Amino acid sequence: MAHYPTRLKTRQIYSWVGRPLLDRKLHCQTYKEMSVKKEGCSTEIHIQVGQFVLIEGDDDENPYVAKLLELFEDDSATYSKKRARVQWFMRFCEVPVNKQNLLGRKPAAQEIFWYDYPACNSNINAETIIGHVQVVALAPGEVIPMDLKNEKTFFVKLSWNEKKFEPLSPELIAQLDKLQEGSPRCQKPLEAKTKSTESPSWTTEHAVKRIESRHSTSKSRQTPSHPVTPKARKRLELSSFPRTPNTRISQQISRASLDSPGRTKRKVAFSEITSPSKRSQPDGAQTSSPALQAPEKTGEIQHSCAKDDKKASPDCHMVLRTRVPALKTTEISEERTLTPTRGGRKSSVVPLVVLKPENIRKRETKEPEFRDEATSTPHRIRRKSSLLTLNRIRQQLRFLGNSKSDEEGEEFLPAAEISDSGSEEDEASTHPLPRRTHSSVSRNLRSSMKSSLQTPSKTPKKTPEPRTPRHATPRIRSRNLAAQEPTNTLEEARLRLHVSAVPQSLPCREQEFQDIYNFVESKLLDHTGGCMYISGVPGTGKTATVHEVIRCLQQAAQANDVPHFQYIEVNGMKLTEPHQVYVQILQKLTGQRATANHAAELLAKRFRTRGSSQDTTVLLVDELDLLWTQKQDVMYNLFDWPTYKEARLVVLTIANTMDLPERIMMNRVSSRLGLTRMSFQPYTHSQLQQILVSRLKHLKAFEDDAIQLVARKVAALSGDARRCLDICRRATEICEFSHQKPGSPGLVTTAHLLEAVDEMFSSSYITAIKNSSVLEQSFLRAILAEFRRSGLEEATFQQVYSQHVALCRMEGLPYPTMSEAMAVCSHLGSCRLLLVEPSRNDLLLRVRLNISQDDVLYALKEE
């Protein structure tokens, strides 16, 4: 490409901005920024390295497009001392005509091509730069938006190397995107704390452009799940255009949907009512105040408060616009806005520096419904942030004019209600569930509210991964017909008694819960790490208690009472091999996949040297004893990582045996595990009874005596809560069977429960012997006789057979042949009534009884 001569129409003054950086190798000074000032005009354009610029060319209509790579002063150049290095982009019209057909389609209006031709001269005169422009890189699958009116945005999708068009490589796209985001002009409202305080200077015209750019960048980062609305995920606009019907409807819908318990539903409602056009008005004077920019991380909530000067109607409508390509992400983003603990802000006492009016305004729409209840709720300590928020809202409203319709009524709201916890309190007060009390009332209320709204199973932190075949999430196909709901009391009881039914609270484990909660909470607050070992026989609620703790902590974290943390769970039984634990942890932590060895290295690196801004990780290792290896390196690492200060790792381990650390661990491992131990005792009968009663609350399906009976039975046997529930479940079935009339099944009585207990616990050996054939029984008799004769508990088959023959002769019965006797012997052996050697030993195989001789005698006697 040729050198472009400068053709100045109006004189422009180019000057460097910022201190020069001396490039020692090239003996020139490089700059980061350049300002262009038109003579006789006060506007000033700042151009920075990394931005996309327009460069004067032969065609005034279509100036060249390029990306600025470098600005430097070259003293050796004769023509101009201000030089720039650029990466060129080609317009379609610049492609040679005979090669234009290689594209194979009609180019989009604003489409340009990455010019991948190393021979091209990229060193230009800096004074040929006209201004900056917006270029958006699109992945191969994305569609170039056609409805854009702004000519200052270009889209790059393919690269052109003078031979053929090729799709952009993902690295390139990422690079382009990154550059865009990185440049301060584009003002990505990312987590950078300083961004919003920065006050860049631009003209109104640039402001429009900037909004535009933000839209386009946000779009380019999304997955193109919705081709029509791939734009900003959520946009809140205060506009006053005469689009009354539409907006009114939208408002109503939004109101209505706000009442619905599921947040996702509300999103759907919003997304349905949004219009596909990105910019609602072509050239309305949009003003965007920097203060409104919220430091959002996940879904950058775009909002702009626009005000039309020429507005005809006095009504100022609020339009809540949400475009939701992925419901989940927006949901997360909304959660975030309620409990804004992103970035470096860890503790709840830090007030919001930058407010999120969209958030507050949304709440305003919520308020009318809640107002009555809210006034009755006790006032909690109002936070600074809420006051600040309130002031901001007032300012905002004043700014918008006093013409709000009264039905909105925001101005008249009491302050407490606008505070960001007002509505939560409302919901909490109506929430009937009694929650356990741990630290403060406010957290309690909040947590109970949250639990009703969301599933806390995983931390909402994880960024959605791209869907590649490797990450394919399999699932069992769903059923065509919905599962039936229980129809009578017994079925309802059975549902509640199933072990999988998650109880609202765990009775009888309050002390353990408190201990674990305090442990983890203290570690979270101190930003340190630690280990805890939890032991107890199966079915004593170890895992359930830890899950409960994590759930409460996650709610607390959302409520900003404890720092945020990442929760990972691994189970030794769900691993094929101890070293796989690294793979699982790494995958859950970062989404990466690696081999076991590599994963171990990566994790070690991560936990030893990581930035201070990282959240604490809480790792639950279930069934710890299965991670035992010869060298115990897995256990060692698990307990070693928390000792690093940077790791901020809290490891909770669960196993069955109390003395596991002493028994199987080396000293260096058990030493790192520390002495924070907890032992879950088997449930006593009163505790089991309490568990059953709490599950069967308000449901009269069992007699009181029956519950007590089963609790005592199980407590005497094992104290396993699962057993207790299973027995009760079985008893309901027996009860249902025994009552032949459908519809009116009675209560489960002690008789039913006893039957269930018998079924589950009675030994089947005796019935098996009673039901065995005559020959089998006489063979057992012969064994007993042989044992008595020899005084040993073991005999060879030959001995038993001869004894058998002798017995038969004595009683005058026909005696069996050897083959028959052998068949009987192996049959009894396969049932494990007898313990026999492999039958290749034939006559010499040794036979033992698997049950006591008394039992056999007892079973044989009762004929």
Place this chain on the structure above:
Amino acid sequence: MSGRKSKSNSLIQAEYLSQVQRILRERFCHQSPHGNLFGVQVQYKHLIELLKRTAIHGESNSVLIIGPRGSGKTMLINHALKELMEVEEVNENVLQVHLNGLLQINDKTALKEITRQLNLENVVGDKVFGSFAENLSFLLEALKKGDRTSSCPVIFILDEFDLFAHHKNQTLLYNLFDISQSAQTPVAVIGLTCRLDILELLEKRVKSRFSHRQIHLMNSFGFPQYLKIFKEQLSLPAVFPDKIFAEKWNENVQSLSEDRSVREILQKHFNVSKNLRSLHMLLMLALNRITPSYPFVTAAHLMEANQLCSMDSKANIVHGLSVLEICLIIAMKHLNDIYEEEPFNFQMVYNEFQKFVQRKAHSVYNFEKPVVMKAFEHLQQLELIRPMERTSVNAQREYQLMKLLLDNTQIMNALQKYPNCPTDVRQWATSSLSWL
């Protein structure tokens, strides 16, 4: 009666007979779920209710069906599944996974089989199915995704359940039971096993997750019911093409069941084994003996079949031995008597045999030592004698210690029936001392 039959008549009879044999053989050999259930109605009801709750209500369950071999465990579950699949609302909504402990010998193959049967492998697309660890997490993830109300219930049927308990760490069982006890995809885990001590095989945490439901099948019927089963198994169905023949056949079966000798045979068979499979065996053998000339089962057929069933296999082998080999066995018997079951070697047997031949034998030729050795090795191949230790290459075979795998009574019985046994050999067998 048969003599007067015309040729065409006998042809038709043969045609019928082959049809009868086909129908009955199919009944005896295949465990078709069409047959009736005998004496397991209570267990059946328990199982079918359980399966229905899983299929319709999405309730996870686990159950073990325990019973000795041939007690109808597989038949029971097949019956239940067949009935379950006939329910319209269940038909489309249930996935079945059949595993067998003899085929899926470790968790790795079991996981692959589960994935295949759940049709999840196409989710992975072109990806070659990964390592064991990947498969496990893949499957667990898949099952974890579901919930009670919306996911399709999966019924896992684990045949030879006890063998799964021997897998490393019992990973598969733990995970299956864990799913059945947590709010994931609804599953019903049904294990079939013949071991009564199955619960002791499970590790404590696996055991805790198992719901402890056990369905016992014990063959708890008596002889009258056995007789009824016999009749039912032998009767021809109503759909048989020739009504008259079928009627005659069924009448014959009825009269058989009232026959005293037949009852005796059946009682004897019943005493040995209550197993329905052994009854099938007996009937099959009897069925094969029917000839077209008289195409009905007779008591004699059953008698012969019973004899075949209760035959001593080793005595049969002894019948086929040569006189030299019989002599060696007798020599071993004497050695056993003298040394009280102590093991012997070839040299001892040979010496004993030499003593017999030198002293009194007129009918037995004095074979060379290598010939006797050959006979001895033949006995070893027939597993009538067994070396005490493993045969090593450089050990001298003459001095390897052996044990006889025949009982004295067996030897004597076999000699009684041995065709053309020389008298002096028989006398030698009864007493070793008579030659002194």
